[in-house]
Amino acid sequence: ESVDQVVEEMHKAKAQGADVVEVRLDCIKQFQAHQDLEIILKSKPLPVIIVYRPKCEGGLYEGDETARLEALHSALKLGADYVDFELKVAAELMSKQNKLHCGGTKVIVSCFLDGVTPSKEELSNLATHMQATGADIIKIVTSASNITELARLFHILSYSQMPVVAYAVGERGLISQLLSPKFGSNLVYGSIEGMAVPGLPTLESLRKAYKVEHINSDTKVFGLISKPVGHSKGPILHNPTLRHMNFNGLYVPMFVDNLKEFFEVYSTPDFAGFSVGIPYKEAVIQFCDEVHPLAQNIGAVNTIVRxxxxxxxxxxxxxCEASVTAMEDALQECRCINGEKSLVSPLAGKEFVLVGAGGAGRALAFGAKTRGARIIIFDIDFERAKMLAHAVSGEARPFGDLPYFQPEKGSILANATPIGMHPNKDRIPVSEVPYLK
Ligand SMILES: O=C1C[C@@](O)(C(=O)O)C[C@@H](O)[C@@H]1O
Incomplete structure (x- = not known):
């Protein structure tokens, strides 16, 4: 909000690994165009993109248009590395002055499209129109309401003859930014620490979790299909593993609303595999060409390989196997006798209380059954609990009875509900104070 802060944040951006920094003049309070730009451009530690967004284009500037354009021209004259002109302005300037450039400054012509992302043809026409302004780089930003729209942006990135930046904002748009280097984007935008911008990944995640500098056209994409998806630790688990294996792959969160449309659109070998999270583990089975017998039996899939x-x-x-062995490992530790682990599963004969009979719950119940546990199932949908109980020879109880349930000593409680998921991590589906008769 002040020039001093801009200078400070530019240095922070550099320290956090940015190659280029975008400065939004419209965010600076009492902005004095010439004087402030001189300070910013003299103290820049990195190449700078100057942006001065008016309100009508999603920015904060509400003043006179002539003053805004004068400021952008000052930035050109003072040698900013890049200046961003909105398409409408760029087209007008070109028709009046026949040029947008000054010195070595590169011009980004940008366009923000609110609402549904246009078709590939419409986007191509738009890109041609933007290119005709004499832009060095064109930048198209949309607000995707569905992950499938992003494929049109990938198409523009892949087929454009000139440098393009194209991405969508919002939770559903995230992969357009993470995958944009694969499809040829010139810049990937990230926010610096303490200045989170809704719908933009953080610079730290781009550098540390996703290592965007290693992404290229051969990078295989793996993703977590889920809704919501932001809670998952998958990216920080799988990406380092892929790198450790020297495998050119990237694991990204995919906010999916419609499984059928998703699999239709992302059907190329580039999209090499998926994890499946809440609420799709059961529904996804119908989109698999083949299902492993164990997954078929359980009625839930959480991993798909193309x-x-x-x-x-x-x-x-x-x-199934992962959750049960995790519990066994934890229980074995308490059961070690003279440093020896027992060969019998510590779940054998135990009371296993499962809350939640959805995709995750089904896997837990089947796993516990293979180890000889006695399974008691609660679910808000009693019919669903009964169906699972029938499949694992367990017992279903009405959800309303859960607060009064008296567990046996040493009984195991498994929570397969969304209760306790980010951001309400400290919640559990049962009372912490035992019910006393
Ligand atoms: O249950 C989980 C967690 C998960 O959904 C996630 O959020 O990362 C990924 C799934 O593959 C796994 O089965």
Whole structure:
């Protein structure tokens, strides 16, 4: 909001690994164009993009248009590395002055499209129109309401003859930014610490979790299909693993609203595999070409591989074995006798109280059954609880009875509900104070 702060934040951006920094003049209070730009451009530690967004284009500037354009021209004259002109302005300037440039400054012509992302043809026409202004780089930003719209932006990025930046903002737009280097984007935007911008990844995540500098056209994409998706630790788990294996791949969160449309649009070998999260673990089975017998039995898939030989989607369930062995490992630690682990599963014969009979719950129940546990199931949908109980020879209880349930000593409680998920991490589905008869 002040020139001093701009200078300070530019240095922070550099320290956090940015290559270029965008300065939004419209955010500076009592902005004095010439004087302030001189300070900013003299003290810049990195190449700078100067942006001065008016309110009608999503910015904060509400003043006179002539003063705004004069400020942008000052930035050109003072040697800003890049100046961003909105398409409308750029087209007008070109028709009046026949030029947008000054010195070595590069001109970005930008366009923000609110609402549904236009078709590929419309986007191509728009890109041609933007290019005709004499821009060095064109930048198209949309507000995607569905992840499938992003494929049109990837198309523009892949086929454009000139440098393009194209991405969508919002939770559903995130992968357009993370994957944009794969499809040829010139810049990836990230926000610096303490200045989170809704819908933009943080610079730190771009550098540390996603390592965008390593992404290229051969990078295979893996993603978590889920809704919501922001809670997942998947990216910080899988991306370092992929790098450790020297595998050119990237794991990204994919906010999916419609499974059918998703699989239709993202059907190329570039999209090599998926994790499946809440609420799709059961519904996704119908989109798999083949399903592993264990996953078929459980009725839930949490991992999909696109088979390289024929592109078919093969569904697996890794939740079952993973969750049960995690519990066994934890219980074995308490059971070690003279440093020896017992060969019998510590779940054998135990009371196993499962809350939530959805995709994750089903995997847990099947896993616990293979280890000989006695399974008691609660779910807000009693029919669903009964169906699962029938499949694992367990017992379903009405959800309303949960607060009064008297567990056996040493009984295991498994929470397979969204209760306790980010951001309400300290919640659990039962009372912490036992019910006393
Ligand atoms: O349950 C989980 C967690 C997960 O959904 C996630 O949020 O990262 C990913 C799934 O593959 C896994 O089965």
């Amino acid at each position: 088979r390289p030989s024929d592109g078919k989607l093969i569904g697996y369930n890794t939740d």
